[in-house]
Amino acid sequence: MKFFTKFGQYLLMLKGMFTRPENPKMYWQEFMHQCVEIGIGSLPIVVIISLFLGAVTTVQTAYQLVSPLVPASTIGQIVRDSMILELSPTVVSIVLAGVVGSKIASELGNMRISEQIDALEIMGINTKTYLVLPKILAALLMIPCLITLSAFLGIWGGRTAANLSNIVASDIFDIGLRSNFSPKNVWFALSKAYTFAFIVSSVPAYFGYFVSGGSLEIGRSSTTSVVVSCILILVADYALAALLL
């Protein structure tokens, strides 16, 4: 019963975001601010994770491909498809659930506890539209960009690792990258990216916006939001794979 109450509250929060902005310029500024926070703020961690994901995938694939019948270029193909189909969208989104999600939940939670949300409401501002909507829109814009970048960096990291570890030469790796490429995989990855971006932003926003109590509850809601987001990402990952592949 509690689940349905919370789910209903979540849906009402989403519905409540769609009202006419009091001053579109201020909302645009907030949207741009969130784009910088989510996009630029998460860039370093996404770059590091992606490079190493690609590198590790290359080394582990080479370790498992022991048959002389399988050409070495297959490693490039496996790294490419692994990064595009699964590693970049899912792993990066789970990391972002921790980085961006906890930030959104604790920021909104702190604003709720310190009555800053009440102060905005008293001024006549729809706080769902002003505080939650720009975060979700910014995530929907920036996270797919980060995931696309991650896929490129992962493949490049894998290629560099293959070259540095003498696993496979770069020109042979490139042959694997170009062979049997299916554009459908990119659309599938982007579908996942948009779905995960919505989860990573809206779920923590809900937990932060409706927090009550004190600083302990802010921490608790932040942790809960990350856990719930991660579970939802994995469930959505399976559902999308089953539906779209």
Next chain:
Amino acid sequence: MIEITNLKKSFGDRTILEDVSVVMETGKSNLIIGSSGSGKTVLLKCIIGLFTPDGGIVSFDGKIMADLTVEEKKDLRQQIGMLFQGSALFDSMTVEKNIKFPLDMFTTLTHGEKMKKVNEVLARVNMEGANKKLPSEISGGMKKRVGIARAIVLNPKYLFCDEPNSGLDPQTSLVIDRLIRDITTEFNITTVVVTHDMNSVMEIGDHIFYMYKGHKQWEGSNKEIIHSNDEKLNEFIFASDFLQDAKQMRMMQEDKHKKETVNI
């Protein structure tokens, strides 16, 4: 003028407000006092619309809050200034940006006009030169003054203050109290203050409502409160021995003064 008629509010089985009816007059400091848990903050939040009452009517200058459309409510809220207990300043913004925020959101003034207005209100609360400071860099009393500056920057018709003196020393409390009183008379606004600070009651209490267990127990002015025979109110205001002694001394002085006047 704010009129509240038969206001009711419960949370689950717990009744917080029970048939509260009060009239808060324009140009006066209306104080809601009472011990912790008496329902005064809930009453304030019901008046400003942060809580929806279970029953009763709240009207602002004849406009019934419950009958207003969403847009009308937004317009009304722009006429309300609020000072929160913890000041509720936006942490990431400087003092100047905090005060300028309502002007940015709701006015079409030029940057120069906005800055002029910001500096005017900062001067009004004696906070000149604090423009570029962050809320974390100023004291509790200064935060309250910035909170007041932000509350009055749009020239509101109604000013609400939730425990404006909490966490402040008596001297700073006096400064805040006098500021609230002066702003109330200067701008001729309806001010509602929730407090349990007896110094505030005596300093600015033009009209006082004493809340006890969710209902209005007593109402009167700061001149009347000291002579009240209401047992519950006296228990609240003379909880400290110091105040009891002060009351006795004051009454003795008044008796002496009366006798002297009769003799003359």
